[in-house]
Amino acid sequence: MAGYHCDLGRQRHRFDDLKALMACASPRRSGDELAGIAADSDERRVAARMVLADLPLKTFLTEALVAYETDEVTRLIIDSHDAEAFRPVAHMTVGQFRDWLLSYEADTVALTALAPGLTPEMVAAVSKLMRNHDLVCVAAKCSVVTRFRTTVGLPGRLSSRLQPNHPTDDPTGIAASTLDGLLYGIGDAVIGINPATDNVPACIALLEMLDAVRTRFDIPVQSCVLAHVTTTIQAIERGAPVDLVFQSIAGTEKANAGFGVTLSLLAEAQEAAKSLKRGTIGDNVMYFETGQGSALSADAHFGVDQQTVEARAYAVARAFDPLLVNTVVGFIGPEYLYDAKQITRAGLEDHFCAKLLGVPMGCDVCYTNHAEADQDDMDVLMTMLATAGVNFLIAVPGADDVMLNYQSLSYHDVLGLRHLLKRPPAPEFEAWLEKAGWLDEQRRLPPWPDQSLVVSALLGSAAP
Amino acid sequence: MSETPKDPWARFRSATRARIALGRSGDALPTKALLEFQLAHARARDAVHSAVDFDRLATDLAPLESLRVHSAASDRPTYLRRPDLGRRLDPASAATLPAGEWDLLFVIADGLSAAAVQVNAAPLVHACVSRLPHLRIGPVVLAAQARVALGDEVASAMGARLVALLVGERPGLSAAESLGVYLTWDPRPGRADSERNCISNIHSDGLSKRAAADKLCWLATEAARLKLTGVALKEDAPSLAGPDNEKNQLPDRS
Numbered sequence: 001m002a003g004y005h006c007d008l009g010r011q012r013h014r015f016d017d018l019k020a021l022m023a024c025a026s027p028r029r030s031g032d033e034l035a036g037i038a039a040d041s042d043e044r045r046v047a048a049r050m051v052l053a054d055l056p057l058k059t060f061l062t063e064a065l066v067a068y069e070t071d072e073v074t075r076l077i078i079d080s081h082d083a084e085a086f087r088p089v090a091h092m093t094v095g096q097f098r099d100w101l102l103s104y105e106a107d108t109v110a111l112t113a114l115a116p117g118l119t120p121e122m123v124a125a126v127s128k129l130m131r132n133h134d135l136v137c138v139a140a141k142c143s144v145v146t147r148f149r150t151t152v153g154l155p156g157r158l159s160s161r162l163q164p165n166h167p168t169d170d171p172t173g174i175a176a177s178t179l180d181g182l183l184y185g186i187g188d189a190v191i192g193i194n195p196a197t198d199n200v201p202a203c204i205a206l207l208e209m210l211d212a213v214r215t216r217f218d219i220p221v222q223s224c225v226l227a228h229v230t231t232t233i234q235a236i237e238r239g240a241p242v243d244l245v246f247q248s249i250a251g252t253e254k255a256n257a258g259f260g261v262t263l264s265l266l267a268e269a270q271e272a273a274k275s276l277k278r279g280t281i282g283d284n285v286m287y288f289e290t291g292q293g294s295a296l297s298a299d300a301h302f303g304v305d306q307q308t309v310e311a312r313a314y315a316v317a318r319a320f321d322p323l324l325v326n327t328v329v330g331f332i333g334p335e336y337l338y339d340a341k342q343i344t345r346a347g348l349e350d351h352f353c354a355k356l357l358g359v360p361m362g363c364d365v366c367y368t369n370h371a372e373a374d375q376d377d378m379d380v381l382m383t384m385l386a387t388a389g390v391n392f393l394i395a396v397p398g399a400d401d402v403m404l405n406y407q408s409l410s411y412h413d414v415l416g417l418r419h420l421l422k423r424p425p426a427p428e429f430e431a432w433l434e435k436a437g438w439l440d441e442q443r444r445l446p447p448w449p450d451q452s453l454v455v456s457a458l459l460g461s462a463a464p
Numbered sequence: 465m466s467e468t469p470k471d472p473w474a475r476f477r478s479a480t481r482a483r484i485a486l487g488r489s490g491d492a493l494p495t496k497a498l499l500e501f502q503l504a505h506a507r508a509r510d511a512v513h514s515a516v517d518f519d520r521l522a523t524d525l526a527p528l529e530s531l532r533v534h535s536a537a538s539d540r541p542t543y544l545r546r547p548d549l550g551r552r553l554d555p556a557s558a559a560t561l562p563a564g565e566w567d568l569l570f571v572i573a574d575g576l577s578a579a580a581v582q583v584n585a586a587p588l589v590h591a592c593v594s595r596l597p598h599l600r601i602g603p604v605v606l607a608a609q610a611r612v613a614l615g616d617e618v619a620s621a622m623g624a625r626l627v628a629l630l631v632g633e634r635p636g637l638s639a640a641e642s643l644g645v646y647l648t649w650d651p652r653p654g655r656a657d658s659e660r661n662c663i664s665n666i667h668s669d670g671l672s673k674r675a676a677a678d679k680l681c682w683l684a685t686e687a688a689r690l691k692l693t694g695v696a697l698k699e700d701a702p703s704l705a706g707p708d709n710e711k712n713q714l715p716d717r718s
Contacts, residue, residue, distance in 0.1 A: 030545060166480055167639065167670040173480030176473070180484040196665055199698055230695055260658035260695040297547070298656065333634075335547045369508040369635050370544055370576060375501070398483025398493070398501060403665065405636030407505070410483075416491035447488040450472050459472045 004055075006047040013047035018063050021055075022121075023305035024048035025128040027345055031293045031306040031336035038305075049129055053095030058086075060121040065304045066312075072253045072263055077119050077315045086117030097122070098129045101138045101356075108143050108155075115358030120251070120311035123353040127307070132345060135352040136388040142355035144391065146323045147282025148222045148243065150188050150426035152391055153360050158423035159392035160414045161324070161362065162187030165194050165403035169202060171209050177397050178213060179458055184411035185418070185438070185445045188429035189324055189362065189392035190244060190287065192224040196403055203227045204240040211241040217458070220428040222279075222323070224287055229261055229269045236272045243278050244287045244323060245269045251290075251312030254300035263316070270320050281428070284323035289364075290314070291328040292346050293336030306336060307346065311353040318359050324392065325359050327351070329381075330367035331406055340377030343367060347381050351390055362392035366408040375399060375407065382409055386417045393417075419444050481638045481669055504637035511635040513540055516578040518606050524586035528593065529603040533557035533618065537609040551613035553621075561621045566602035568684055569624035573610035577632030577640060584643040584666055584673060585630050591677035592628070596684065612646045612660075619651040626687055627651040628680060633664060642667040645676065647683050649693040659694040661687075 004015040015021040023037040025048035032038035039045040061081065068074045083090075088110070089097055100106055127135065145153040152159045164177030174193060181187055191214075193206055203225050210223035222243040225232070229247040236242050247266060248259050256262060266286070273285035295301040295309040310327070317325045327350035330343040337343045347363055354361035365382045367373035382393060399410040417423065424430045424443065433439055438454055440446045448454040471477075473485040486497040493501070522530045534557050537549035553561075570592070572585045593601060605618050615629035626649055633642040643666040648655055661683050666676045687693045 034546065034548070164482070166482070167642075167665040167667075170479055172476065173482065176476035176480050176484050177482045179476070180482075196671075228695060231698070258656045258658055299654075334544055338545070369505070369637075370512045374505065396482070398486050398497065400483050400501065400504070400637045402480065402482050402636060402638050405634050405639060405642065407637065410486075410493065412486075412488060412491055412493055419491055447490075450485075455472055459476075 004051045006051045008043065008047055011043070013044050015048060015051065018059070019065050019303050021048050021051055022065070022125060022128070022308050023303075025052045026305045026307055027128070029306065029336070029342045029346070030334060030338040031296055034335055035296050035301060035303070035306070037303060052125055053093060053098075053129055055094050055125070057092050057094055057097050057122055058090055060119055060125065065121060065308065066252055066302045070253075073251060073256070073312055073316060076263065076319060077312065080319065081119060082116035084117070085114055088114060089117070094125045095129060097126050098134070101126065102134060106138070106141065108141055111142050111356065112358070115356065118357055120315050120353065120357065121308060123356045124308040124311040127349050127352055130352070132348050132384070135348040136384055139352045139355045139388040142389070144355060144358055144360040146284040146360045148279040148284055148323050149220045149281065150222070150428045151281065152189050152323060152426055154427070155389070156423055157426060158386055158390070158414070158418055158421070159189035159362070159426050160186045161189045161326070161392055161394045162191045163194070163394050163396045163401065163408065164191065165396065165401055167196055167403045169196050169206060171205070174206070174209065175213065178210070180397055181395065181411050182219070182458065183448060183455065184415045185425055185429075185433055186395050186411050186414055187221050188425040190222050190224050192226055192246070192287070194226045194404055198227050198231055200231055200234045200238065203231050203235050204238060207235065207240045207242060218432075220432050226287075229265060233269055233272055236276065241278070242273055242276060244285055245273045246287045246289070248289050248294070249313050249316045250294045250298065250300070251309040251316070252295055252300045252302065255295040255298045255309070256316070258298035258300060263319070266316070266320055284321050286320045286322035287324045288317045288322050289326055289328050290317070290350070291332050292350065293332040296336065297332070307349055310350060311357070314354045314357045314359045317354075318357055322360060324362055325354060326362035326364055326392070326394065328364045328366065330371060330373060331364060333368050334371045337371070339372035340367070340374075343371070343373055344377065344381045344384070348384060348388070351385055351388060360391045362394070363390055364394040364408055366394070366406055368406045378407070378409060378413075382413055382417060386421055386423065415445060501637070508635040508637055508640055511579060511640045512576055514578045516574045516581050516608070518608065521572065521582065521586060521606060525589060525604055528589065530606055531560070531603050532606045533561070533608070535607060535609045535611070535614055540609070543609040547611055550609055550611035553614065553617050558617070558621060561618065563621070563623050564602055565600065566622065566624040567599040567688060568596065568626045568628065569602040569605065569619045569622060571605040571607055571615040571618050571627060571629045573607045573612070573614060573629055573631040575611065575632035576634040577642065579641045580632035580643045580667065581630070583641050588630065588643070588645075588666065588673050588677055591673060592680055595677060595681040599684070599688070613653070613655070615646065616648060616651040616655050617653050619648075620653065625650060626684060628684065639665070639667055639670065642670060645680055647680065647687060647693050649687045649691060661693045661697055
């Protein structure tokens, strides 16, 4: 292979292959530096982008970044590519594709039709030519709507995952965080617990507890215990009330092996959950989490930059018609995303790439205590993502997850965004809030006093 | 004199340290809750950068024999940015490891919380050793600037069939002293995280050291019987932590 080059004055920047070009074109981030594939100067970064801008988009259909023969994710991407859907942009370079995406011509209808014709590598490439605001504006034109008991992703709405984690899975403690979240109108995407313990009986006990809360108050929501997919399959076999099957996924076969999953195992899980027919208005039964850095962490990135490998995980997600997907963007730590600037950029890239591919993307706007970030930084990212039409955000009590030991958004934050940006929750859930008499005359969810009927009705009968 | 209204959250507050029922100023956090959060975050950041007193830990482990190693990460800033170095021994340390025939080896890694290791590691090891008289247990290895996978290299060099690596978990706002344990059968460099079993959240307000010791000993016995760890080893008894849970490094939160 000849490689690529860019002449800038007397300096010639050479890039050995497409992988190297993509890595050098990426905005600076610690994970690519850790992998030894990042551009070693700012000029080289821009040089790579200039080469990338002139690259025909269809190059990505013939030059695999991870070998077709040895990687089932690559085979999935290539074998499921829809050439007819790709046709409107097939003649474009990556730079022309950027201009087209930003044009008025690229509206919701055009982008929805295009999605099956795009590959993760194409959307990753064009994202590298975008500013943060471009990522917001194009993503805002995408619409990916999914259904189970609520409709998630409708234009003008903002859903949320209520995450009531507890360090020992204590049922009363989890119920406390759940009821607290409901009082902020959180949970219309899912009430989802990360279990501290991954075994079948514990998983079933939590599923039954959440299902009891849901049915007692007749709330249109879905629940999920985010155990390993094999645990959830066993729970289904034992008759547990499983709404959604969760799994962490990544962008290469080897990285998925690190998570203990294959595409066929995910297909088996999807079939098992669909056979329960628990969704009232749709059968999107899968829930996936992803995050930049997981492939490198598993030594399974094959020299591909972390943002592009991440986008490949969305091809995996797309194959299983998920209700929900979210990047856990700031969770992975400073060795992959060093500070708030890198976390913010990655969150916007992940949302943009997933939406272009037709994936119902949400985000855990978050950071760890060893990253250079704080809640002020999360304010910026959550507001940009909500403006970009993110399908859902994750929220925990007071932004403090006492089980996973990191900071996400507070229930307050999501409620504040809804009111600020006039983006109500899923229509079924909003109707439930209205019927329960929780909304004020401006359709806001006000702070109900502890002694109000709303609070006493919810807490009084809620013993698990 | 009016009677104070009954707090409807009272019975829930005792069940969780989660920041429930904080109240609202409009849609935002009230000032008191805002400042309490900022204080907790400041303390957690300070905890990340403190160091384990390994001399004191060795004393706490006595009469158990212990030895000291260092990862290839020379200091804390390097450790934070270069997880690959934290997973490998520095060559000088590797040369000092004695080979033997062990059923089980304990490795104590500082990880991201010195306090977790200082407070919880020695009592947990003592509790396990007393419960496992049938196993040949090697000297306890104390590892500085170390991550989970370092245990694989240590244990394979020392000839252990099973390694239990104790590590300080990333400090949260309300749990800065949380210890995790990763159990790996046939440890050798290159093991995937799905080949380990994990017990996490071991601290005074989380999983007790006694319960953690019970679980770890059950798992160690089963691992030796089945000759495996990881996703294939599941416990039907309540409360066993799952695989893929190295929260310092992986986004998998199952």
